[in-house]
Amino acid sequence: MVKVLSIVGSPRKQSTYKLIKAVTEAVAKKGNVETELVHLSDFDIEHCTGCDDYCEKTGECKIQDDMQKLYPKLKEADVLIIGTPTYYWNVTGLVKDFIDRTTPFYYTESLKSKMGAAVAVAEEDGQDLALSAISSFFEIHKMKQAGSISIVTGDKPLREADLEMAKTLGKKIANELMRV
């Protein structure tokens, strides 16, 4: 059984959510896949405080908040799909805080070799930089990258073609999983 953890980094349940849902469902179609979708905004995640290298010494984060609920999910996942709206040509603060708080796993190499995929949505511009931030996160954690998509909406609702792109990414992830 392959476990897919999908992360929605928008505070809203709109474009990013719909795209991440489409990617996730397309992966699940291959069968033998367990999926879980997490809205970061449902979790109370504080900023990394850059404390005194507690996580480097212990492999754990000393901040007792909802990130503690996500650590086991991340550890168990084989695939991590992260979606973000583009905010100021970057990921949202929700995603950045989440990324920063995975630092214990940097020291324990807990995400190493897991598969990552990314989705970025923008109204107009900056989506590639948002994708690049997520791709760097995967790289720093020594993860494998299955692919990514960026969608520019022009402040319009998602088109069928956008959802098709999401499904294609999902199929690509599924195909990568069959190869490993």
Ligand SMILES: Cc1cc2nc3c(=O)[nH]c(=O)nc-3n(C[C@H](O)[C@H](O)[C@H](O)COP(=O)(O)O)c2cc1C
């Ligand atoms: C604070 C903020 C910053 C934004 N910055 C950008 C930006 O730099 N480039 C862009 O094209 N759209 C920007 N947007 C628009 C969002 O990326 C866009 O509306 C996106 O579709 C929202 O995704 P969601 O529907 O999943 O929440 C910004 C929106 C907000 C609220």
